[in-house]
Amino acid sequence: MELLSRTQLITALGAVALALFVLDLVRRRKLSEEYSLLWVVATAAVAVLGFSTPLLTGITRLLGFLGESSTVFAFGLAFAMVMLLYLSVKLSRLGSENHLLTRELALLRHELETLRDDSDREPA
Amino acid sequence: MSRDVLVIVPSHNEEASLPQTLSELRAEAPDVDVLVVDDGSRDGTAGVARACGVAVVRHAVNLGVGGALQTGFRYAVEHGYAVGVQLDADGQHDPRFLAELLAPVRAGDCDVAIGSRYIAPSGYRAPRARRAGMVVFSTVVQLALGQRITDTTSGFRAYHRRVMEVCQHEFPKDFPDAPLLIALARRGFRLREVPVLMRERRAGESFYTFGKTLYYPYKNLLSSLMALLQRHG
Numbered sequence: 052m053e054l055l056s057r058t059q060l061i062t063a064l065g066a067v068a069l070a071l072f073v074l075d076l077v078r079r080r081k082l083s084e085e086y087s088l089l090w091v092v093a094t095a096a097v098a099v100l101g102f103s104t105p106l107l108t109g110i111t112r113l114l115g116f117l118g119e120s121s122t123v124f125a126f127g128l129a130f131a132m133v134m135l136l137y138l139s140v141k142l143s144r145l146g147s148e149n150h151l152l153t154r155e156l157a158l159l160r161h162e163l164e165t166l167r168d169d170s171d172r173e174p175a
Numbered sequence: 176m177s178r179d180v181l182v183i184v185p186s187h188n189e190e191a192s193l194p195q196t197l198s199e200l201r202a203e204a205p206d207v208d209v210l211v212v213d214d215g216s217r218d219g220t221a222g223v224a225r226a227c228g229v230a231v232v233r234h235a236v237n238l239g240v241g242g243a244l245q246t247g248f249r250y251a252v253e254h255g256y257a258v259g260v261q262l263d264a265d266g267q268h269d270p271r272f273l274a275e276l277l278a279p280v281r282a283g284d285c286d287v288a289i290g291s292r293y294i295a296p297s298g299y300r301a302p303r304a305r306r307a308g309m310v311v312f313s314t315v316v317q318l319a320l321g322q323r324i325t326d327t328t329s330g331f332r333a334y335h336r337r338v339m340e341v342c343q344h345e346f347p348k349d350f351p352d353a354p355l356l357i358a359l360a361r362r363g364f365r366l367r368e369v370p371v372l373m374r375e376r377r378a379g380e381s382f383y384t385f386g387k388t389l390y391y392p393y394k395n396l397l398s399s400l401m402a403l404l405q406r407h408g
């Protein structure tokens with residue numbers, strides 16, 4: 052097996068560190084399992100590419116990239132785009148839900164005030 | 176006497192113009208109920224409205240005119256109103272035309288009546304950029320529906336209960352203009368324009384100003400297209 056290049060090693064170790072950090076965030080309940088999945092998959096992919104030289108060179112040749120590091124970065128970038136799109140979708144949904152809750156809250160509060168006024172008016 | 180018309184007044188920081196709008200409304204149309212939707216105002220809008228003796232619903236944050244209208248629809252449906260009328264707080268909409276706006280909806284001739292500035296010559300001159308936008312969106316609506324709506328941005332409209340029942344759940348966000356009209360017509364609701372005169376706003380800020388000049392055309396064109404493509408069951 053060929054020796055790992057320095058770039059490969061740094062990338063792979065960085066990916067492992069990031070994966071551990073992501074898992075730790077889940078453990079501390081700062082990140083929900085749902086969002087952690089994409090991160091764990093992506094970091095695992097980068098780590099595998101980084102550690103396995105034959106796989107990396109194979110994919111690089113297959114896709115016609117000029118260098119192995121480009122392959123790793125291309126995967127990283129693709130992941131970032133997917134993640135951003137996913138977040139935009141989530142954010143849109145969160146916005147709609149927020150919108151709905153604001154309206155619902157306004158109506159409920161109005162109803163509460165109306166009921167309170169009515170009960171104040173009734174003789175004790 | 177049972178009241179079956181609810182006038183919905185979306186208001187965002189309108190304490191200056193609201194009292195006059197409401198008293199004028201009461202004078203012209205004493206037999207309708209009024210709901211002010213205070214859309215996250217930071218001034219005394221809600222208090223001013225309550226002092227006028229009308230129902231007030233307050234959004235904790237600003238949702239935009241579409242959100243305010245949607246809250247009004249929900250309220251109207253829950254309280255059993257037959258027709259909902261949208262009327263601006265700033266005094267642009269003259270309540271003298273309320274009866275004319277209500278008539279076709281009540282008679283069952285249409286489901287949405289739109290008070291239009293451009294059917295009858297009114298002397299209203301919009302700024303040039305806005306006029307261009309109006310021509311564009313009027314054309315978009317015509318292409319999409321085959322029906323000519325001259326005033327797509329008019330916020331002076333009457334909606335039948337059937338329309339409000341749908342809109343309380345599904346509604347284009349931000350600006351309830353061309354995309355809303357397309358979505359409604361695609362659902363089979365009949366739109367009709369009624370000539371009205373509009374006035375200058377009394378005070379306060381337009382919903383359509385601050386920094387939205389670029390976003391507005393983009394968002395409205397896209398959402399008009401989507402309204403055409405989306406399935407309406």
